[in-house]
Amino acid sequence: xxxxxxxxxxxxxxxxxxxxxxxxxxxxxxxxxxxxxxxxxxxxxxxxxxxxxxxxxxxxxxxxxxxxxxxxxxxxxxxxxxxxxxxxxxxxxxxxxxxxxxxxxxxxxxxx
Numbered sequence: 001x002x003x004x005x006x007x008x009x010x011x012x013x014x015x016x017x018x019x020x021x022x023x024x025x026x027x028x029x030x031x032x033x034x035x036x037x038x039x040x041x042x043x044x045x046x047x048x049x050x051x052x053x054x055x056x057x058x059x060x061x062x063x064x065x066x067x068x069x070x071x072x073x074x075x076x077x078x079x080x081x082x083x084x085x086x087x088x089x090x091x092x093x094x095x096x097x098x099x100x101x102x103x104x105x106x107x108x109x110x111x112x
Contacts, residue, residue, distance in 0.1 A: 010083050017090035021064065021097035028061045028104045060104055064096035 035057055042050075071092045075085025 007083060010087050014083070014086045014090040017094040021090075021094040024094075024097040024101045025061060025064065028057065028100055031057065031104060031108070057104075060100045064093050064100055067096045068093035 035053055068089045072085050072089035075088055
């Protein structure tokens with residue numbers, strides 16, 4: 001049996017990591033919305049760029065959630081408690097959000 005302090009620590013870890021990852025993903029989500037609309041409606045854009053830009057940006061925003069889901073399911077498959085499985089999933093979400101944010105920054109810097 002786990003103590004109340006352990007459960008509280010796990011809950012706090014999940015909450016803080018989730019909030020930070022959502023804050024990190026707000027930037028890519030806004031850029032995705034603006035860039036996808038421009039790529040689709042721009043007059044000089046090729047058919048490939050009209051398809052590739054929204055797909056790449058969507059993957060940058062969606063991939064952290066997919067990875068966190070896979071980690072969570074893996075933790076639950078071993079018979080672990082829900083909160084215990086959520087800690088690695090939340091940390092995966094935070095790490096992959098940081099990678100997505102860094103990738104988006106690199107794209108923004110070197111795109112022009």
